[in-house]
Amino acid sequence: MQARSIPHVALVGVPNSGKTTLFNSLTGQRKKVANYPGVTVEPSVGIVRQHASAIALVDLPGVYSLSPKSTDEEITLRVLEGADPHLGSPDGVLLILDATNLEKGLLLFSQLASLGKPMLVALTMIDEVKRRSAMLDDIQLEATLGVKVIPIVGVKGIGITELRSELVNIEHWRTPFVHVPPDATIEDRISWARLVAAQVLREVHLDERSERIDRIVLHPLWGMVVFVLIMALIFQSIFTWAQPVMDWIDYGFSQLRAWMVGDAIAPPLWLDFLANGIVAGVGSVLVFAPQIFVLMVLVTILEDSGYLARAAFFVDAILGSFGLQGRSFIPLLSSYACAIPGILSARMIPSHAERMATILVAPLMTCSARLPVYTLLIAAFVPPVLVGGVISLQALVLGGLYLAAAVVGLCVAWLLRKTVLSSDRTPFFLEFPPYRVPHWRNVVVRAYGRMQDFFQTAGTVILALSVVLWALASFPRVEPQPMMSADHYRRMQLEQSYAAKLGKAIAPVFAPMHFDWQVTLGIIGSFAAREVFVSVMGQLYAVGGDDPSNLGLQHALQRQLQPPVAFAVLAFYMFALQCMSTIAVLRRETGSWRWTAFAFAYMLVLAYGAAALTYNITSALLS
């Protein structure tokens, strides 16, 4: 909470008016921005300094008016009315007017003026207006509104210094003219806004460039080609560009652990805790970083360029028939890297029911933590033959797992919207921003910020759970026998640990698909992060390694598991919500334990059913 020693200014604007870019350049705080409506989701406060003075700037979710229709719009109204217990009543309002979208901004101005607070107007996108060779009269605008209007170009920093000086000079701000009475209808406000916009903005032309790009990008055929290419690029980047970095991180951490433990058969407890509890835990958090960063960079580029809104238009029809909407696209796409950024980005969906449905199915999208499990089991149990002489059966199975999970996810969303989330049939609308070249600094800062979100929400949970799992696997302590190898000792320790007892106690639950206690233990370990399954198998079968391409591990699994069991494990991992950090984020974002329990339960039922079914079908086929 901010001490109330400096004035507070609320930063307000319609969605996608360049608000967060401006917030970033004024405060230097790393916060996300996007050329995609609905990115600011909760008020964040930054300090603007100029010489000796300073003000606190409160970045608020974009609103079209002061009558909120979604949860994030309510936040804005609450802060403006001084009803937020942490922030109190703002001392002034900084309104962002998007010069390419003046009418909506002026409508908002007409309502803000009734608040009677001192105000300052930042006029953004003036470069965009110039590019379309329109004439913008900011002096006339200033005279009409009655408050200072400062034209800026956020990404280039033009006008920022002047704006900053004006901002900290809050005692000299003026209170805006009230042109439209507080009880006026929206129609009256729109008429006034149109009148003012027509006075200050002349020779408005169509944005030819955006029109031209749209003709290709939204073309029924070429649009689809572009869409598929971009999606392919995203998946390619997750798997081929981020994977090597992830492998280095993974390798680095296992080397570090090996170095810490040295050639001790049974390292002292504190060293074991540091190496296999803490370092392993940190490693399993950090290993996600490259992928999430690469994905976020690409998503941010898509957002900032303006393409994302078009992609949402494209997929809205498909997602709409499953009870979701165009805005569900980014949460679902992000969930292919990790469900956590996916669930967080669902906040941009205004309709409660659609947002909940998106959140509840996001964990079904195949996140990257499942990939090591898939890779290991497919490499060990699917023969490396070519189907039709072209595509490998292993790749086909992997692709099938991804596709099937997505299809099931959409069907679950449809079912949810037909039953428990059937209310709230809101229309879908999304503004198309003009196409713009993304600014690299914006992209990096924002992708970095989103990665921080991930570390803050998931990192702590994963780390804590790794430590708990380490403790379960390390007690009661077993004394090493003479002549025992380190791998053998670790296996013995694990076999006699509380974790093994837990696995043995739970294993009967999985009797229909014949999961033994070792597989059960792997499933329990997956609650930290699913890929832990691989290292648990590595320890249990005393082959050390936690690398899914480890041949020793593959052979050990081939000896230990019947193929139908292995396929049942794959089916189980497709659906089960066995990831504690996702559960924690679900709890936070749905605000309810009941929904969280529901999500866990329905995915468990799906996973259990799919595993049992897979076991029976594959045993029938293979016998």
Place this chain on the structure above:
Amino acid sequence: MLAMLSLEQVEAGHVVRIVRLAGSQSFVERMKELGLVYDTVVEVVRRSPLGRTIQLRYGTSHIALRLSRNHMIGVEPLHQQIASVQPERALDYVV
């Protein structure tokens, strides 16, 4: 008098004038806030190849819109556009 169409019935490339908004209060309010008030002239730029989502242009705004069943935006074709409305509905436009 011209007969009223639902915005969803308008073919791509046609220009119409909004004459009515119907549905929940929050829907009507939101559409008005977006500038889709009575008498606003909008162009249906294109329709989604896969479904009911449409792209609208009015003033300097471009939006994608998909109406749910209980919401309606009633429109009238502009006079010069009468000739190009779907032929099977043309009779409806006889003054």
